[in-house]
Amino acid sequence: MEVRKLGKTDYNIGVVGFGGIPIQRLDEEEAVRLIDLARKEGINFIDTARGYEASESLIGIGIRGTREHWTIATKSMARDYESMKKDIEISLKNLCCEYIDLYQCHNVRTKDQYDQIMSTNGAYKALDEAMKEGKIKAIGITSHDIGILGNAIETDYFSTIQFPYNAVERQAEDLFKKAKERNIGVIVMKPLAGGAITKGNLALRFILENPNVSVVIPGIDRIEQVAENAAVAKSFIPLNKDERQALEKLAKELGSKFCRRCGYCLPCPQEIDIPTQFLMEGYYTRYDLKEWAATRYSSLPKKASDCIKCGKCETRCPYDLPIREMLKNVTKQLG
Template identity: 60%
Template structure:
């Protein structure tokens, strides 16, 4: 398995990592088998989150006795100092470890949220303290917003950034180059576009061909998926002309109704976070996390059910997506 250095952390991580969100769908014994199989195939980077229900706990059981073989990353949506401090303690217990290699501020989407987490009583201060106490090794940043990605890279506060990147979502590519120049590790989430791309090996090959990407973290919930994904990390051949043609076809096909979460459609007069609606729908339809997605759909407050079809979003979308029809579909699926 090819290894790349994860920016300032200095950690050598497998170019194909293990995305922990779908572990919620398997039992403890299957999770153990999957994590052991991944380790045997050379995968050594695993990513989870406080919001992924039992994922951290399953990883803790699954990697027991093999702590030195894994670079463990997790993340929290906590915004305040106290909430983040509690989440770090909780994660340490779930993983059954005394340190976590990478702890990330999760899904910071707006300037207001950024100011909150970086403020005097914000979550970042709690992570700095945890780092000084040896509870975490490094601090990272995740977002779906390209402007927040740029801000995180330019700030100099983070060792890694995590952002969506795949055949149809490449809005972060130029900033990945900037991150590498600043010695910031780049972790790619949504490598299969949230399950919209069914040609997994091709999708991963496209991503790892980018030298500015450190590791891609496809979600996996079966031994077969682990074997297929790990095989990509051992390939050395560049994409063929036929594969590039296929990639273009996939991008064109998804382009008609696929939200890239660029955020240009906002702000919505009704206060709907439009891109989050499509993200949650993807978890519902393609990740088979129906209850989890519905809970978060309700929790965001304003959702697709509040759309009055004013149409102000559609002229601002650079991909000419039929946003009103897409929100109606979200409402039918998740309401």
């Protein structure tokens, strides 16, 4: 498998990793089997999060006896010092590890959240302490906002960034280039555009053509996915003209109805977190995480059904999405 260095860390990782969100719906035996097969196929980077329910614990069981093979990444939504400190300890326990290779600030949405994380009593302080104590080896940050990560890579605080990237969502290419120049690792999530791209082989090959990408982490929950994903990295073949045109056609077709979670539609007068509505819908309809997505959706303080159809969001959307109709569909799917 092709190996790339993960930014300023000491880790050399296979370019195709193991995205750990979908295994939360598997039983222990099946999850362990997937993880073991991934190891045998040469996959050595695995990504999870505190918010992925049983994912951390299943991975902890799955890597027993093979810990040194893996570069383990997890993440937390904690924004303050005490919450992050607590989450680090929970992750260590769940993953059955003495240390975690990469701990990330998860889904930083706004400048206020970023400022809180970096404040005197913010989450970063807990991460920095844990790194000095040897409990974590590197610190990263994930976001759906290019501006947040653009600011982050101008500092020396983070070893990695994680952002969606695929044939449909290409807005981060300049960000990735700048990150590579600053020796910051680039982790690609949502390689299949939330399931909108059905040809996984083409999707992964498209991403790996970008030399600024360190690793791509497709979600894995089936045996056949492991070998298929690993095969792309073992014998990489650039896209041919027809394959590239097929992806370009798909991107064009999705352009009028696909939320890229840039956040320009916000703030909503009704305080609806519009991108999150579409994110939960994607998990519900395309990732087969119906119960998980429905539970997350039900906990949102404002839902798609609260839309009063004022249309202000649509005037801000750089992709001219029919957001009001899309929110109506979210209500239809998730209630």
